[in-house]
Amino acid sequence: MADMAERVVQSPVNHFTVRAIDGQFAGKDFISVDQLGPDDVTRLFEVARNMESIVARRETSDLLAKIGVAILFYEPSTRTFGSFSAAAHWLGASRTLEVQGMSAYSSALKGETLPDTIRSIEQITAYDLIVLRHPEDNSGYEAAHYAKVPVVSGGAGTLEHPTQAMLDLYTIQHKLGRVSGLRVGMLGDLKNGRTVKSLGRALTMMDPGAQFYFIGPEELKMPETEVHGFEQRGARVVQTPDLQSVLPELDVLYVTRIQKERFPDTQEGQALYDSLKGRYIVTPEVMKEAKPDMIVMHPLPRVDEISPEFDADRRAVYFDQMGMGLYIRMALLALLTGKD
Numbered sequence: 157m158a159d160m161a162e163r164v165v166q167s168p169v170n171h172f173t174v175r176a177i178d179g180q181f182a183g184k185d186f187i188s189v190d191q192l193g194p195d196d197v198t199r200l201f202e203v204a205r206n207m208e209s210i211v212a213r214r215e216t217s218d219l220l221a222k223i224g225v226a227i228l229f230y231e232p233s234t235r236t237f238g239s240f241s242a243a244a245h246w247l248g249a250s251r252t253l254e255v256q257g258m259s260a261y262s263s264a265l266k267g268e269t270l271p272d273t274i275r276s277i278e279q280i281t282a283y284d285l286i287v288l289r290h291p292e293d294n295s296g297y298e299a300a301h302y303a304k305v306p307v308v309s310g311g312a313g314t315l316e317h318p319t320q321a322m323l324d325l326y327t328i329q330h331k332l333g334r335v336s337g338l339r340v341g342m343l344g345d346l347k348n349g350r351t352v353k354s355l356g357r358a359l360t361m362m363d364p365g366a367q368f369y370f371i372g373p374e375e376l377k378m379p380e381t382e383v384h385g386f387e388q389r390g391a392r393v394v395q396t397p398d399l400q401s402v403l404p405e406l407d408v409l410y411v412t413r414i415q416k417e418r419f420p421d422t423q424e425g426q427a428l429y430d431s432l433k434g435r436y437i438v439t440p441e442v443m444k445e446a447k448p449d450m451i452v453m454h455p456l457p458r459v460d461e462i463s464p465e466f467d468a469d470r471r472a473v474y475f476d477q478m479g480m481g482l483y484i485r486m487a488l489l490a491l492l493t494g495k496d
């Protein structure tokens with residue numbers, strides 16, 4: 157008897173696909189939030205809670221005792237790289253290869269393609285899982301296509317950052333006690349930012365009736381294809397350049413950095429960046445209009461879009477938010493290697 161056809165998720169760039177999780181994490185890649193269903197998120201959060209207690213006890217576990225993990229980053233990172241590395245070590249991974257400067261120091265500089273690098277790393281290490289951050293939108297799908305072991309995206313181009321979306325969702329659940337029925341504002345560079353797209357997909361998957369307010373300058377608007385995708389799933393989307401007009405409505409304000417490095421490296425590109433930077437700054441004064449029980453999130457790093465004076469406000473949860481990344485990434489490493 158033929159098996160029920162397995163659901164796959166296709167790259168928005170080419171024909172490469174990854175298998176959906178749909179109840180079975182072990183042995184799969186994690187490239188897109190679209191691979192998950194609500195039950196997968198529930199399972200992930202359950203495992204993440206167990207991971208919190210491992211860290212709270214300050215005792216490393218031996219769940220990944222026989223596992224090797226390669227962490228390859230082609231773009232700068234503090235939190236994602238650091239927490240994947242820490243996650244592997246907290247779980248007792250016996251072997252790790254951690255390279256933060258792939259663009260500067262690997263054979264990429266000599267012109268090697270991503271598929272060749274991935275196949276090489278896999279062969280020379282014989283490790284069980286690869287975590288990859290790369291500036292190209294298709295990089296996660298491409299690496300997953302060529303690797304025989306699971307590939308986890310630590311951020312791909314401007315489109316996907318699935319592990320960030322999971323830690324964001326975990327933070328919302330933790331702080332507000334629910335991930336549905338929320339009015340979520342996303343502010344800043346919605347065109348180039350990948351976290352907002354993955355989070356938007358994650359929220360509409362958990363709650364088809366999500367209400368989004370996309371706030372920012374015309375030049376940095378959420379791409380139409382993404383907006384269309386959210387609306388098709390049932391979300392209501394309001395787009396406005398005016399933060400103050402929607403701020404009193406919000407349960408969550410998700411602030412993002414203007415992604416300087418993704419502007420064209422030309423005089424016009426840099427002039428455009430200069431004209432947009434500093435246009436929205438979240439300050440205690442601005443936040444007087446917001447509800448007392450809402451939360452302000454940010455994937456970090458911030459530049460100037462949230463003033464440090466706001467950090468002491470109890471609605472500022474961005475430092476707690478990044479802490480959640482450790483538990484979510486520990487849970488993902490355990491689940492994808494089948495060691496949960």
Ligand code: NCD
Nearest residue numbers: 235236311351413455456457
């Ligand atoms: C983000 C990223 O890399 O997409 N950072 C992160 O992973 N926490 C956000 C950013 O770079 O602005």
